[in-house]
Amino acid sequence: MAVPVALTVFSTSCNKPAEPTARTAKLRVLTSFLPIQSHAAAIAGDLAEVSQLLTADTGPHDYQLRPTDVKRLADADMFIVNGAGLESWLGELMAKTGGSGQGNDGSKAQAVVDLSAGLQLTGNPAPFAAKRAAEEGKNPHTWLDPVLAKQQVATILAALQKADPPNAAAYTANAAAYTTQLDALDAEYRSTLTPLTNKNLVTFHDAFPYLAARYGLTYIGCISEFPEKDPPPQKLAALVDAIRTAKVGVLFAETGYAPALLQEIARQTGARVSMLDTMEVGTGNPTAYLERMRLNLTALESSFTPAP
Ligand SMILES: [Zn+2]
Numbered sequence: 001m002a003v004p005v006a007l008t009v010f011s012t013s014c015n016k017p018a019e020p021t022a023r024t025a026k027l028r029v030l031t032s033f034l035p036i037q038s039h040a041a042a043i044a045g046d047l048a049e050v051s052q053l054l055t056a057d058t059g060p061h062d063y064q065l066r067p068t069d070v071k072r073l074a075d076a077d078m079f080i081v082n083g084a085g086l087e088s089w090l091g092e093l094m095a096k097t098g099g100s101g102q103g104n105d106g107s108k109a110q111a112v113v114d115l116s117a118g119l120q121l122t123g124n125p126a127p128f129a130a131k132r133a134a135e136e137g138k139n140p141h142t143w144l145d146p147v148l149a150k151q152q153v154a155t156i157l158a159a160l161q162k163a164d165p166p167n168a169a170a171y172t173a174n175a176a177a178y179t180t181q182l183d184a185l186d187a188e189y190r191s192t193l194t195p196l197t198n199k200n201l202v203t204f205h206d207a208f209p210y211l212a213a214r215y216g217l218t219y220i221g222c223i224s225e226f227p228e229k230d231p232p233p234q235k236l237a238a239l240v241d242a243i244r245t246a247k248v249g250v251l252f253a254e255t256g257y258a259p260a261l262l263q264e265i266a267r268q269t270g271a272r273v274s275m276l277d278t279m280e281v282g283t284g285n286p287t288a289y290l291e292r293m294r295l296n297l298t299a300l301e302s303s304f305t306p307a308p
Helices: 002-013 034-044 067-075 090-096 130-136 146-163 165-193 209-215 233-245 260-269 288-304
Strands: 027-031 048-052 078-081 111-114 200-203 218-222 250-254 272-276
Touching (some): 027 034, 027 067, 027 146, 034 048, 034 078, 034 146, 034 165, 034 288, 078 146, 111 146, 146 165, 146 209, 165 209, 165 288, 209 218, 218 233, 233 260, 250 260, 250 288, 260 272, 272 288
Parallel strands (some): 027 078, 078 111, 200 218, 200 250
């Protein structure tokens, strides 16, 4: 019969791997919040459309699902998240796009890219570990360690290359340039913080254990395990004792949250108040992560430098 022969000839002529075909439109990438948006935008350049799900004034701990976000996810080719339980609303959002990542029209499935894959996750250091570690497993604030951020970048690169093979080489070049900047950031943290002593870290919520572990800071504890909740009185008293015992000179409030409770603890303990940025609120761009991490380094350096 003519048809099978024709098919055989066709398949024989196609034995070598197919050339990647050019996309008719740019890859559409949705990211969850500022650090992820910053990394993805830096790697994508103008080759893909990268947009951030969370608005500038909403952090991932207190995000509420909006109907317009369901449509944004359905329209995206992939959704890049921090993972490690940070986007606790992810399951509900995915379910509303039509089940296991399938678009409402059944025509395409959104790929969720989880940047916690392959990362060495830890719980919070004792004695202020308890709640999140017990209830949710591990601390999700991986992005605040530039070395872990490099691994996140590698995961984003692999996802973009897989989804958009014709631009794979350009993504590689962009990611290499961005990784060089992350290496420089890491080197600045090391050279700035290593000579300093008494690097006691007390923050508003439990966002900095990875940064503390990376750069030899002593993580004394946090005021509130979740930004929107007040801590139990016993826990607060234990923290005040720990601050006094360690002679902590500076407490770190954070961008986006009212530091009234922290200021009260500072008053009780004689510590002063500085600011660190968790990057949980705000809008990302290719330089936002690097800029905000450098502002954090400046705050840490001036706080840990003894008064003359
Ligand atoms: Zn947080």
